[in-house]
Amino acid sequence: MPRDGGIGASTKRREDIRFLTGNGNYTDDINLRGQAYVHFLRSDVAHGRLRKVDASAAEAMPGVLRVFTGEDFVEIGGIPCGWQVTDRFGEVMQEPKHPVLAHGKVRHVGDPIAAVVAETRAQARDAAEAIVLDIEELPAVVDMKAALEDGAPKVHDDLTSNLCYDWGFVEENKAAVDEAFGKAAHVTTLELVNNRLIANPMEPRVAVADYNRSTGDYTLYTTSQNPHVIRLLMGAFVLGIPEHKLRVVAPDVGGGFGSKIFHYAEEAFCTFAAKALNRPVKWTSSRSEAFMSDAHGRDHVTRIELALDADNNFTALRTETHANMGAYLSTFAPSIPTWLHGTLMAGNYKTPLIYVNVRAVFTNTVPVDAYRGAGRPEATYQLERVIDKAARELGVDPIALRRQNFITEFPYATPVAVEYDTGDYHATMDKLEEIADLAGFAARRKESEARGRLRGLGVNCYIEACGIAPSNLVGQLGARAGLYESATVRVNATGGITVMTGSHSHGQGHETSFAQVISEMIGIDADQVEIVHGDTANSPMGMGTYGSRSLAVGGSAMVRATEKIINKARKIAAHLMEAAEGDIELKDGRFAVAGTDKSVAWGDVTLAAYVPHNYPLADLEPGLEETAFYDPSNFTYPAGAYACEVEVDPDTGRVTIERFAAADDFGNVVNPMIVSGQVHGGIGQGIGQALLEACAYDEQGQLLTGSYMDYAMPRAGDLPFYQVDHSCQTPCTHNPLGVKGCGEAGAIGSPPSVVNAVVDALRSAGHDITHIDMPLSPSRVWQAMQS
Amino acid sequence: MPEVSMTVNGKPAKGQIEGRTLLVEFLRESLSLTGTHMGCDTSQCGACVVHVNGRAVKSCTMFAAEAEGAEVTTIEGMAEPDGTLHPIQAAFQDHHGLQCGFCTPGMVMSAAALLKDNPTPTEAEVRDYLEGNICRCTGYHNIVKAILAASGQDVSRIAAE
Numbered sequence: 001m002p003r004d005g006g007i008g009a010s011t012k013r014r015e016d017i018r019f020l021t022g023n024g025n026y027t028d029d030i031n032l033r034g035q036a037y038v039h040f041l042r043s044d045v046a047h048g049r050l051r052k053v054d055a056s057a058a059e060a061m062p063g064v065l066r067v068f069t070g071e072d073f074v075e076i077g078g079i080p081c082g083w084q085v086t087d088r089f090g091e092v093m094q095e096p097k098h099p100v101l102a103h104g105k106v107r108h109v110g111d112p113i114a115a116v117v118a119e120t121r122a123q124a125r126d127a128a129e130a131i132v133l134d135i136e137e138l139p140a141v142v143d144m145k146a147a148l149e150d151g152a153p154k155v156h157d158d159l160t161s162n163l164c165y166d167w168g169f170v171e172e173n174k175a176a177v178d179e180a181f182g183k184a185a186h187v188t189t190l191e192l193v194n195n196r197l198i199a200n201p202m203e204p205r206v207a208v209a210d211y212n213r214s215t216g217d218y219t220l221y222t223t224s225q226n227p228h229v230i231r232l233l234m235g236a237f238v239l240g241i242p243e244h245k246l247r248v249v250a251p252d253v254g255g256g257f258g259s260k261i262f263h264y265a266e267e268a269f270c271t272f273a274a275k276a277l278n279r280p281v282k283w284t285s286s287r288s289e290a291f292m293s294d295a296h297g298r299d300h301v302t303r304i305e306l307a308l309d310a311d312n313n314f315t316a317l318r319t320e321t322h323a324n325m326g327a328y329l330s331t332f333a334p335s336i337p338t339w340l341h342g343t344l345m346a347g348n349y350k351t352p353l354i355y356v357n358v359r360a361v362f363t364n365t366v367p368v369d370a371y372r373g374a375g376r377p378e379a380t381y382q383l384e385r386v387i388d389k390a391a392r393e394l395g396v397d398p399i400a401l402r403r404q405n406f407i408t409e410f411p412y413a414t415p416v417a418v419e420y421d422t423g424d425y426h427a428t429m430d431k432l433e434e435i436a437d438l439a440g441f442a443a444r445r446k447e448s449e450a451r452g453r454l455r456g457l458g459v460n461c462y463i464e465a466c467g468i469a470p471s472n473l474v475g476q477l478g479a480r481a482g483l484y485e486s487a488t489v490r491v492n493a494t495g496g497i498t499v500m501t502g503s504h505s506h507g508q509g510h511e512t513s514f515a516q517v518i519s520e521m522i523g524i525d526a527d528q529v530e531i532v533h534g535d536t537a538n539s540p541m542g543m544g545t546y547g548s549r550s551l552a553v554g555g556s557a558m559v560r561a562t563e564k565i566i567n568k569a570r571k572i573a574a575h576l577m578e579a580a581e582g583d584i585e586l587k588d589g590r591f592a593v594a595g596t597d598k599s600v601a602w603g604d605v606t607l608a609a610y611v612p613h614n615y616p617l618a619d620l621e622p623g624l625e626e627t628a629f630y631d632p633s634n635f636t637y638p639a640g641a642y643a644c645e646v647e648v649d650p651d652t653g654r655v656t657i658e659r660f661a662a663a664d665d666f667g668n669v670v671n672p673m674i675v676s677g678q679v680h681g682g683i684g685q686g687i688g689q690a691l692l693e694a695c696a697y698d699e700q701g702q703l704l705t706g707s708y709m710d711y712a713m714p715r716a717g718d719l720p721f722y723q724v725d726h727s728c729q730t731p732c733t734h735n736p737l738g739v740k741g742c743g744e745a746g747a748i749g750s751p752p753s754v755v756n757a758v759v760d761a762l763r764s765a766g767h768d769i770t771h772i773d774m775p776l777s778p779s780r781v782w783q784a785m786q787s
Numbered sequence: 788m789p790e791v792s793m794t795v796n797g798k799p800a801k802g803q804i805e806g807r808t809l810l811v812e813f814l815r816e817s818l819s820l821t822g823t824h825m826g827c828d829t830s831q832c833g834a835c836v837v838h839v840n841g842r843a844v845k846s847c848t849m850f851a852a853e854a855e856g857a858e859v860t861t862i863e864g865m866a867e868p869d870g871t872l873h874p875i876q877a878a879f880q881d882h883h884g885l886q887c888g889f890c891t892p893g894m895v896m897s898a899a900a901l902l903k904d905n906p907t908p909t910e911a912e913v914r915d916y917l918e919g920n921i922c923r924c925t926g927y928h929n930i931v932k933a934i935l936a937a938s939g940q941d942v943s944r945i946a947a948e
Contacts, residue, residue: 254888
């Protein structure tokens, strides 16, 4: 049994109270005295030459303070990209300029052209309508393959083409992979689309910026998953503000799912305008703006081939992917289809030879970047779909084919550059078969058929690389940042602890789970521990929360800092009890001399640290506060097996999820309740991708899904209860908590099982169908049944 | 500017507003009751649900002026004055029915309206009723479970972890 409030306990979340009572403090809840409001006038054409922006009438409107245009930002740095990919020929990617406000051209619907700052939000909005635009509309490129054809309209006139990069991985293996395909007993090929999605955290983005003319300091409140990263990117690369003069605060943030990692033009604009106008400036995105300005996710088109020998062993894998970058390079965009995708193509299998080719393409669409899973869902989807197809072609059980090819010995060096430290894929598959009651499927299918419904079962595995990431490695791969994490542990005189972490919680419950770790280490009540995050003014440089990295990297930094605290406290305790330091044991919040009944309480030691009357001042500084930076030595590799059962209405093509089960291996688990919640949410988004969600553009680059009336967000009625399990635990071997990360697993692991299940259902009725592209809407499924 | 007055969480409230001011804007900006959230601009997401004269209403769909003289309850009015959570709020915490917390006020207010009309709903009725409340974090599992639990039904057979 875990101790109450310690590691392994499903402690209720402390942050819930403020959220449940309406006392959260989200960015839009922050209002600064004298603030003005900005409204962005956005392009309603996908591609056009910006001939003239006439704001004279708008500037004369009531309450308008100033109208800014691209001309005001000509001398200002553009929005930077944080990752430079090198292509298969050794050349660096094409990297276009990304102005804060469009200049010369507009490149996607939603590209901001002008910003009106006024006394009220309504006045700013009204005045924006009085701006007269002269835009010469140009042909737009939306389809990736068309964008790469000779003579295609160029998104950026100063680039040689719309190709950002042509990446091959591992390039040296290409000939060997091709040779293996020549010798294969069987080759399965599949072409598929990983549909473009919009992250849609329920809180739209907001920025409130302030400039203090007395000190010259800036403060930006913003909806970010990583305030230090925003401070660095915006301060150093856009506005030229030194970090010590810029404070970035990300208070309560209403979900992110990747879309709030990136540095966006709107927050740079507000910070710039706050000084220009000497007024705090606030922008609150509407949902409609969010659809055309938040970075989108996924949008890959892939051809995957799997080679097998006569015994059904996987011998080689080859993929060609087109990845949409949109009109500009968002912060981490180039890394998603490459290093977060190609390196995962081995999956859970010992395929010896793999070659991945990715062509990243500029189009007249919103920039595309990380969305929950980021590259790993795309890898998993292709691989787990092609394996299912191979099993059908070969007439073998899809689970047996997977099991036959599982990696079983660890550490395992894949042919795509990563080394899995630990795992047990048979164990998670065994657990899945149990919790999903796969043995009972045949009876359930019979029952469905009796009601005139088709029933299908889909299973898949997944692996992901989390705990992002070893800095020296990602530096070699093109990252322009380190990916360590930081923590300061400040022990107060009376024994309470304040932890300042560089991780950021926007739904993950760190205030509860991080406190459980400290409680376990020291043996004090978790109530004695406060977790502070989201403010560059009080926490050391941190990289924030994404890539399921918070506990694995941020938690590890906190453990290291706490270990330093305990070491120092042990010295103080030894002094207080006149004992040898080596004899001091910490247990249940007391330091004891081993083998004696002498002990001092945690609070006695902390008090001595700050009131050092009886204290080894010659050897030890007073105070009890330590900082640690933790840089992981490897990624972590959560893995698991998922099963989905669907019913298909043969008359309408409507798919319903009847059962969904997930068996995950996250290594050690700190708060099982929170971990289950993370998996639930990920599955909800994964089912959303598989059945409902698609961001659609027409051929002219008009966004067809620009609101919740057109973009099908999963509702409660679309989803079932999920059976989730994380009792299979192979602890991570290289971080102090043995944790792997759980935030993205559900979104990575669920789409293939849904599609596998629908294909299975249709085939059970004799339809010779091998694939349907997501989302599996009733019309697509119905059409597939007619063919 | 016209003046509007109403009763909010049992207390009289009034303010001078533009005619086009939405109820949600009046609550958030004039009364600083920021627990009611705006998650969309098409009346889909339900983060702004409050009770007006005992009925669940999307406060982004109603002008503040339309609430003249009305009894309005927001999420801030749900707990007891001493801080004791409303049973629905408590059930959301007990069953981890929230993560980022942004949709939560609207979820709680909708759930309260549901249970008032239908004290022991089925799972399907809960899911159907929440059609106008979008959550992106939880996959709805623990929200549905929390509402069933708040209605006094046994949820122990629904997978906890």
